[in-house]
Amino acid sequence: MNKNIKLAIWSALVTLVLIALPSIIHYAPQLVGKSFTDQEDFTYRMEQEYDNLSATVLNPVDLKKTEKELTVSLDEITEYRQRYGTLSEQLDNIQQQYAERIADAKLEENETVLLALVKERNTKLGDIQQNFESDSYVEDKIRSEKAKALARQIKETENNRQTNIPIAYDLVNVETGERFTRGDVEVTALFQQEFTEATGYFKANSAVYDNGYSDYSMEQGSMYTDDDVEGISNPPQYFEGTIIIPSDATILGAMAKENDQFIRGKYMVYGLWVLGVLALVALFTVMKFQKEWILQSRLATTYSRWKLDVKVVLLLLTAFILTLYIESAIFNIFNQFRYVSLGTISNMAVSFLLIGVLFTALLAFQAVHLFRLYREPERLMKDWRDSYTVQFAQDSRDTFSNRTVGVQLSLLLIIFFLAGLGLAGVFMQPVLIVVYAFCVLFVALPALFLFVKKTAYLNRILAATNDMAAGHLTQAIPVKGKSQLAKHAANLNNLREGVRVSINEQAKSERLKTELITNVSHDLRTPLTSIITYTDLLKDETLSAEERAKYVGILDQKSQRLKTLIEDLFEVSKMASGNLEMVKQRVDLNQLIQQALAEHAEQFTEQDLHVRTTLPEEPVFAMVDGQKWWRVLDNLFINILKYSLPGTRVYVNLQQVGSTARIVLKNVARYELGDTTDELFERFKRGDASRQTEGSGLGLAIAQSIVELHGGRMEVEVDGDLFKVTIDVVSG
Incomplete structure (x- = not known):
């Protein structure tokens, strides 16, 4: 037997059971044993x-x-x-x-x-x-x-x-x-x-x-x-x-006819009950439902391409229509049997086939497919994301998000106005309640939700803005979505961050300015005082040649220190103003590091520092100003010599990382460095806070400026007493 015919017979039996068995509950008290x-x-x-x-x-x-x-x-x-x-x-x-x-x-x-x-x-x-x-x-x-x-x-x-x-x-x-x-x-x-x-x-x-x-x-x-x-x-x-x-x-008389009609209707209802019981037995025996009747139908492929929400709506609509038909059939079946005629029989058969059997088959078809989908959570979620409802929600959100606040408010007011008109229309024409309910569920309520959500978000933005105006710049405004309000919140956050950075920079600049004046005054006054002192001593004609030579040597040392300090100041000034001239050429960084190490080898030995190098065998080239890059390495090695703990190791590493040449220097600090590495790049900042070491305090600042002028990057990391400098520059 054809599977479509089997499905039709099964649907007819189910419809018969749905009408006959509930009608027993409805009619038995008024028919059984009654006249x-x-x-x-x-x-x-x-x-x-x-x-x-x-x-x-x-x-x-x-x-x-x-x-x-x-x-x-x-x-x-x-x-x-x-x-x-x-x-x-x-x-x-x-x-x-x-x-x-x-x-x-x-x-x-x-x-x-x-x-x-x-x-x-x-x-x-x-x-x-x-x-x-x-x-x-x-x-x-x-x-x-x-x-x-x-x-x-x-x-x-x-x-x-x-x-x-x-x-x-x-x-x-x-x-x-x-x-x-x-x-x-x-x-x-x-x-x-x-x-x-x-x-x-x-x-x-x-x-x-x-x-x-x-x-x-x-x-x-x-x-x-x-x-x-x-x-x-x-x-x-x-x-x-x-x-x-x-x-x-x-x-x-007329009552005789009514009595005959009652008796006929009663026994025909009894017959319906018997058929309902037989149909129920058949459904559990010879006409058991088989999913293949539905899954192998030609409509299955077409139905599988439909959107999930369309399937759900059709399922609910089918169930609703079938429920109305079953309820109507139950309440009218007795009167139809009482006044049975050729016309009523034909009407009952047509409604039974076109509504009962057809909608029962449709309900079974849809229920089986949705049940299969429910058993595949991943596919269910995918179909839900592709549904018209989700797309409509996203489009609605985008419609509001990509519009100005004025346009959004106008749309909301129009929706609420139409909702009010619709409610008035329902009072005048109750039949419109279905359309009105659909519009309220899928238009008015989502619009109300968006309105409340955006109003609450706007209030949070205004509260955060008031905090910013009061000088509280620590709390950022949450940025949610892509609406105009979200963009405004992001702009306020950028403004807040800019103000906060500006205030911090201003405070830092004031502090640096004070330290600069103090440090420059100290560093210039110290050698200058020594020069003045020893110059006065040289005026003494009773000095021996040996003492005079000693004083002259001290004057030369202090003069050289003063010269170095002034030259570093000029160089830093040039770098800050961008007036430093560079002559770039292809330099082998491997060879340059080896030369710098050889230059300071004797000093490393005197400071009891053990240098460990990891250098590649092949050259590592970079387009740099050789003289300026030598100054970078020289400053870094001098910094290591001044601030390394004697008896420790110094690690020098050069490697090619993609298109970048990376230099890594590590040493153990003699002084406690603290946690803030940014201060080590500040001008006149020394590792020893007591300022008892020689130097201008500009070494790291000059090195960093030179690296940045070459388009590179210099980073300093401190892990306890371990001091690490990493320099990256484009090789080639």
């Missing part, structure tokens, strides 16, 4: 029959008696009299109504019509005049109108007593003893109800009529409403006796 007279509809109709019997036979309103009891209040008289204005206004109105017609009759010299019109006008004028002169006259007119209206209502009540329930009764008024009978209550009864003191008397309420105030007076054109009057009715009367429906009512 036509046990139904709620019959009970309701009997209550109407009792009401009609009470109002028209057992406790009717006596029209003649009631007419004498009709009352007219002073307010009713006043309202009737002044309904169309004052006396003068009403008389003038009647005069105007007849003036033209009387004038025409005079022109036509029609004496008969003229006399009739004048008489009719005078009658109405007299009637109006009497209305304002006599209360009793108006009272009689109102009472007459009420009596006519009451008579009409009683007549309508009697006409409405017609019914297709052929009841028979024998009832006796418990107070007056008056007896009312109809038919024979001793025959076999289809329905019978006894009214006794023990079971409860039959309470006959009379009909309640308005006080005749719904009448329309042709003479005055008056209209009275039910709200203006009190009801007219008799006190309730109580009866004992019997009311029956003869059993032959189910054989002849």
Whole structure:
């Protein structure tokens, strides 16, 4: 058998089970062991029959008696009299109504019509005049109108007593003893109800009529409403006796047809229940569901390409439609079976096939595919990311993020305005609730969420801005997303960082300026003082040649130191201003390092420093100014000689790292360096804070400037007492 046919049969069985089994719960209490007279509809109709019997036979309103009891209040008289204005206004109105017609009759010299019109006008004028002169006259007119209206209502009540329930009764008024009978209550009864003191008397309420105030007076054109009057009715009367429906009512007459319809419908529902049970058994035996019916269908490939949210929406829509159909079928199946005909059978079959079977098959098809997808979390997440919902959310976010704040607020206001209009439309047309709910869920609520989120973010930005304005520059503003607010937050962070760096640099510059003046003064004054002192000593003519030579040597040493200091100052000044001239050429850094080491070899030995080199065998070339690069190495080796701990090792390393030549120098410091390496590059900064070593304090600063002028990079690292310098420069 074809898998599509199998799926259709399975869907038909499932639909049959979904209709039949729940209908057992719904119909069993009112059908099993019940007859036509046990139904709620019959009970309701009997209550109407009792009401009609009470109002028209057992406790009717006596029209003649009631007419004498009709009352007219002073307010009713006043309202009737002044309904169309004052006396003068009403008389003038009647005069105007007849003036033209009387004038025409005079022109036509029609004496008969003229006399009739004048008489009719005078009658109405007299009637109006009497209305304002006599209360009793108006009272009689109102009472007459009420009596006519009451008579009409009683007549309508009697006409409405017609019914297709052929009841028979024998009832006796418990107070007056008056007896009312109809038919024979001793025959076999289809329905019978006894009214006794023990079971409860039959309470006959009379009909309640308005006080005749719904009448329309042709003479005055008056209209009275039910709200203006009190009801007219008799006190309730109580009866004992019997009311029956003869059993032959189910054989002849309209009730016989209704009883036959009930019996037919009941047994057809029983048959439906049997079919439902058989269908359930078949579903667990010969027609077990197989996933291959769906997975191997031609629609599976097409369906797999659909977006995840489209699949979910279609699944929910299919389930919703199927649920509505099942619910409707359950609640209507009994009536359809009662009034079964060729037309109803064909309609039931068409709806069963097109809605029940088709939507059951669709629901199974979609559920199987989504269940398979649920068992593959990675694919599920991928499909979710590719869904229209996620894309819409991203597009909505981008729509707001890539617009100015003014445009975003305008869009939000438009959305909220339309949401308000939609709510008003739902109140006027409730059928629009589905469309409105969809718009609220997928447009208004996301817009509200974005509005609240952006408002909160804006408030955080404003609070952070206030902190910045107060001088608190430590807390950065969080940057979230790519919106204009996020860009503004990033700009504020850049501004904050710039201000903070500027303040730190300004403080550092002030500190360096103070240290520069102090250090320059100290470093210049020390050799200058020695020169002045020894110059004064040389003026002594009693000095021996040996002492004079000694003093001259000291003067030469101090002069050379002063010269070196001044030259370093000039060189640093040139480097800072960019006026330093360089002659670049291809230099072998390997050979240059070896020459510098050889130059200071004797000093390393004197300082008890053991140099360990790791140099490549082949040359390492770089385009540098050889003289300036020699100055870099010389300053670094002098720095090592001055500040290394005697008896330790000094490591010199050169290596080729890609297109970069890297020089690494490491030594153990004699003095405690601290944690801040940036200060070692500051001018006049020495490793010994007491400034007891020789030198200008500009060695590292000059070396770093030269390296940077060559496009290289020089870094200093301190790990405890280990001092490490790394220089990178482009090789070639």
